[in-house]
Amino acid sequence: MPARPAGDAADRGNPGAGGSISLVIAGRILRRGELEPAEIGVDEDGRIVRVAKSLVGDRRADFGDRVILPAATDLHVHFREPGGPDSSEDLATGTLQAAFGGVGTVGDMPNNEPPVDSVEGVEEKVRRAHRRIAVDLVVYASLRDAASAEPLSRVAGAFKLYLAPTTGVDLPMAAPEIRAALEAVAGTGLPLTVHAEDPREFRSLPIIADTAHWDGHRPVAAELAGVAALLPAPPSLRLHIAHVTHGALADRLRLEGHSFEATPHHLLLSTRKTTGAFGKVNPPLRNEAERVALWKQFADGRIPCLASDHAPHSLGAKEKPFPMAPSGMPGVETMLPLLLARARSGEIPLPVLVAAACDRPARWLGLPVGRIAPGHRANLLVIDFRARHRLSAERLHAPCHWSAFEGWEAIFPQKHLRDGQPLVHDGEFVGRRDGAVVRPEYAPGPETGRKVGHFR
Numbered sequence: 513m514p515a516r517p518a519g520d521a522a523d524r525g526n527p528g529a530g531g532s533i534s535l536v537i538a539g540r541i542l543r544r545g546e547l548e549p550a551e552i553g554v555d556e557d558g559r560i561v562r563v564a565k566s567l568v569g570d571r572r573a574d575f576g577d578r579v580i581l582p583a584a585t586d587l588h589v590h591f592r593e594p595g596g597p598d599s600s601e602d603l604a605t606g607t608l609q610a611a612f613g614g615v616g617t618v619g620d621m622p623n624n625e626p627p628v629d630s631v632e633g634v635e636e637k638v639r640r641a642h643r644r645i646a647v648d649l650v651v652y653a654s655l656r657d658a659a660s661a662e663p664l665s666r667v668a669g670a671f672k673l674y675l676a677p678t679t680g681v682d683l684p685m686a687a688p689e690i691r692a693a694l695e696a697v698a699g700t701g702l703p704l705t706v707h708a709e710d711p712r713e714f715r716s717l718p719i720i721a722d723t724a725h726w727d728g729h730r731p732v733a734a735e736l737a738g739v740a741a742l743l744p745a746p747p748s749l750r751l752h753i754a755h756v757t758h759g760a761l762a763d764r765l766r767l768e769g770h771s772f773e774a775t776p777h778h779l780l781l782s783t784r785k786t787t788g789a790f791g792k793v794n795p796p797l798r799n800e801a802e803r804v805a806l807w808k809q810f811a812d813g814r815i816p817c818l819a820s821d822h823a824p825h826s827l828g829a830k831e832k833p834f835p836m837a838p839s840g841m842p843g844v845e846t847m848l849p850l851l852l853a854r855a856r857s858g859e860i861p862l863p864v865l866v867a868a869a870c871d872r873p874a875r876w877l878g879l880p881v882g883r884i885a886p887g888h889r890a891n892l893l894v895i896d897f898r899a900r901h902r903l904s905a906e907r908l909h910a911p912c913h914w915s916a917f918e919g920w921e922a923i924f925p926q927k928h929l930r931d932g933q934p935l936v937h938d939g940e941f942v943g944r945r946d947g948a949v950v951r952p953e954y955a956p957g958p959e960t961g962r963k964v965g966h967f968r
Contacts, residue, residue: 531561533569535932539580539894541884545863547579554890558931561886575894575927581866582882583616583647583891583928584848585873587705587773588754588819590621590840593640594628600826600912603637606844607646607947609822609909611936613845614925616647616891617874617881617950619705622654622672623679629654634667638949645947646935650877652705654681657689658696665700669951670877675738676709678794684711690741698746701955703876705752708738709795721834724783727796732758735795743768750955752876755821757795759805762815771876773819776847779807781916789830789837790916793821810868811860817876818868820847824912842910846903849922856897856923878952894927 533553540547541563553562553569591606592599603620610618620637622628628637628651637651653668655661661671673693674681685693697704713734720729739761745751745768753772756762765772777793782803791797798806809815823840830837848869855862874882881891903922905915928936935943 531555533561533567534571535890536567536569536572537575537580537890537892537929537932538572539575539578541580542863542866547862552580552884552890552892554932558890558933559880560884560888560890563884563886578926579895579897580884581614581893581895582870582874582884582888583893583930584614584818584869585617585619585877585879585882586610586615586820586822586844586847587619587752587817587873587877588621588775589618589822589844590623590824591618591822592624592824594624594626594636596625600824600829601910603641603649604644604646604945605909605911606822607644607649607945608941609842609845611646611928611941611943612909612924612939614848614893614928615844616928616930617650617877617879618647618844619650619652619670619877622652623674623681625679627654627679627681628652629656629660629664631663631667634664638667641947641949644945645949646941646943646945647930647947648881648950649947650879650950655693655697655704657685658692661693661696661700665697665702668702669949670703670705671697673704673706675707675741676711676734676794678707687741694742694749694751695746698749701748701750702952703750703752703878705754706738706742707754707794708742709734710737710741713737722783722788723786723791723797724799726792726834727783727798730794730796732761732798732802735761736764739764745770750876752817754819755795756815757798757806758802759809762806762809766814771816771872773817773873774806774810774815775819775821776843776850777821777841777916778803779810780850780920786916789832789834790841790914792830792834792837792839793823793841794839811864813861813864813867816868816872818847818851818865819873820844822847824910826912827914830914841916842908842912842914845908845910846915846917846922849901849924850903850917850920852895852897852923853900853921856900878954879950880953890929890932892929892932893925894929895923896926897923899923899926
């Protein structure tokens with residue numbers, strides 16, 4: 513993969529100090545943890561060249577006292593393409609939802625039908641994305657074995673490893689294979705996300721009829737055992753653990769210095785707060801006390817990344833009896849708006865949210881987005897914290913036509929800029945479907961957080 517450019521992290525990819533400013537974007541931005549007026553200078557290629565109190569450029573966009581944030585990076589989505597004829601999502605619809613939700617880069621998982629676990633499979637997904645995606649796309653490859661890592665690293669943007677059976681993965685790797693696979697991925701320099709549940713810890717129950725039963729069937733012990741199978745990881749491995757649901761697991765990963773994520777549904781929903789299979793996800797929702805403890809860790813800034821695990825299914829599929837209904841829920845469009853509303857209410861500091869949704873995910877992927885700093889792309893959001901809405905599936909853009917957060921308060925970006933150009937404007941998609949398939953541009957070193965869990 514490309515070597516990391518020299519220089520300070522904020523100047524990575526900088527086209528040059530004093531570069532020509534073609535656009536000045538004015539508003540309030542986060543600086544040193546506080547919102548303050550500032551102006552962002554963007555060059556003709558859509559890169560930020562300077563941030564200052566006052567700038568001069570060829571054009572100007574002044575957003576007054578509205579807040580300008582970097583677009584989010586969602587490390588974990590399932591856009592289900594390729595997929596079967598009844599798929600409730602594809603790359604076009606999924607990336608459109610991301611654009612409306614303020615997500616500028618998505619990492620699409622590889623457990624498709626057929627699975628994306630070969631060079632040809634990755635190349636096919638890249639081909640499908642051409643002129644159809646509204647935001648940038650990182651294509652994950654499913655790791656079959658250690659030998660597949662090197663050839664896949666030439667075309668994929670990241671790897672995904674499943675420790676439990678799922679779509680496209682019938683037989684997960686055994687322990688010796690896992691160790692060899694981790695070493696092989698470490699040698700490629702690419703990031704690796706792991707679904708860490710050990711199926712040997714799943715419990716047989718006489719009945720599974722609701723989310724509490726599902727929690728009992730796939731307990732926290734399965735997550736703890738899954739992570740234990742990965743540690744200690746090779747020192748150079750860019751390891752990330754998906755959808756952590758419990759504080760004890762977060763504590764261990766933080767101690768080890770590894771990246772990990774929590775999802776909005778595990779942070780905001782519990783076995784007490786869902787109805788039927790609409791709350792069925794893997795790993796399961798936990799009880800209310802465990803949810804509250806996880807939320808406290810997140811609000812305190814002790815969970816490095818936020819990711820949606822966007823995995824929609826049709827209404828008909830989710831209305832089946834609980835044991836037969838599929839796991840997963842939509843979330844890429846609502847992830848950031850739900851949490852922005854909680855930042856407005858004071859439940860989470862805005863700098864903590866921006867670090868988890870924008871900065872750290874982008875740094876873990878090695879992409880020059882997620883910060884308002886020289887050298888980074890001007891993928892930006894304009895937020896009016898006074899413009900609050902109640903979530904309604906009818907007004908969202910998900911083809912599945914439902915949300916587990918119906919009626920919840922949310923704050924959607926008024927504008928979403930891609931490289932300084934309008935992508936979404938006041939609730940309308942005004943951009944072009946020219947999102948790019950992107951791969952890591954640099955390998956995070958110690959000063960930028962190779963192990964994002966170090967919380968630099």
